[in-house]
Amino acid sequence: MSNSLVIIPTYNEYLNIEDLIQRIFALEIPFDVLVVDDDSPDGTSTLVQQLQEHFPEKLFLITRKNKSGLGTAYIRGFRYALEKGYDYIFQMDADFSHNPRDLVRLYLTCSEEGYDLCIGSRYITGVNVVNWPMGRVLMSYFASIYVRFITSLPIRDTTAGFKCYKRNVLESIDLTKIKFVGYAFQIEMKFATWKQGFKIKEIPIVFTDRTKGESKLSKGIFKEAVFGVIKMKVRGWYGRYAPSIEANRLNGTNAGNDARGQKEYQTYDQKRK
Numbered sequence: 001m002s003n004s005l006v007i008i009p010t011y012n013e014y015l016n017i018e019d020l021i022q023r024i025f026a027l028e029i030p031f032d033v034l035v036v037d038d039d040s041p042d043g044t045s046t047l048v049q050q051l052q053e054h055f056p057e058k059l060f061l062i063t064r065k066n067k068s069g070l071g072t073a074y075i076r077g078f079r080y081a082l083e084k085g086y087d088y089i090f091q092m093d094a095d096f097s098h099n100p101r102d103l104v105r106l107y108l109t110c111s112e113e114g115y116d117l118c119i120g121s122r123y124i125t126g127v128n129v130v131n132w133p134m135g136r137v138l139m140s141y142f143a144s145i146y147v148r149f150i151t152s153l154p155i156r157d158t159t160a161g162f163k164c165y166k167r168n169v170l171e172s173i174d175l176t177k178i179k180f181v182g183y184a185f186q187i188e189m190k191f192a193t194w195k196q197g198f199k200i201k202e203i204p205i206v207f208t209d210r211t212k213g214e215s216k217l218s219k220g221i222f223k224e225a226v227f228g229v230i231k232m233k234v235r236g237w238y239g240r241y242a243p244s245i246e247a248n249r250l251n252g253t254n255a256g257n258d259a260r261g262q263k264e265y266q267t268y269d270q271k272r273k
Helices: 014-025 044-052 070-084 102-111 134-151 167-172 183-195 219-237 245-251
Strands: 004-010 032-037 059-063 088-091 117-121 163-166 200-204
Touching (some): 004 014, 014 032, 014 044, 044 059, 070 088, 070 183, 088 102, 102 117, 134 183, 134 219, 183 200, 183 219
Parallel strands (some): 004 032, 004 088, 032 059
Antiparallel strands (some): 117 163
């Protein structure tokens, strides 16, 4: 078993998922993959099950009955990763907007440079986005400016979804209090990580829009992000993002910066059969 797990939420990604998984497994550093599928009607989960026959020790699948949102899919994946003992946990899109080769760079930033969270950033060295309409580029870019203004979060790409966490970060965050599901989920996880004093680094990536399948973005996701940031800021004033009870117990008194230690974690999520 690898010490690294790549979590890939899917909904109707039949055209992308096999090629993506094959490319991840071809990398020079070993990664395991967990697909969290929301019962895709196009047969995504069935295809993953077929691939599991070829990669029984590296490829895992959770199938949910309903389309429940990106944030809850990642939370489910985080709990699985902690339960199974992974040290490095990755978030990645299924549509090739994130280059699989950049997984290695994210991993090395955390494993060798000592960072707790590494973000594949579109905006740390200008604007590195391919095939997006100009309106969407501007909306995404200025959304990050808006988030930084409201929250003081020192991250250029606040809505980025390509990330590597060390397990101690996810152990410290109370995942039951992470409620957002779209762009706001990506912001909230970074905000919680920053509030607890973990070391964060952005590395430049080139984000390429999907060429197969359909985007899952909606107006509701953008609305959640705009108003959610204000709610998140206010919740932060009242200790919403304080270290979890489990992290406090494991550390004796409190977590935060002291959460960077070797800890045992027990999740109550359903175990893989």
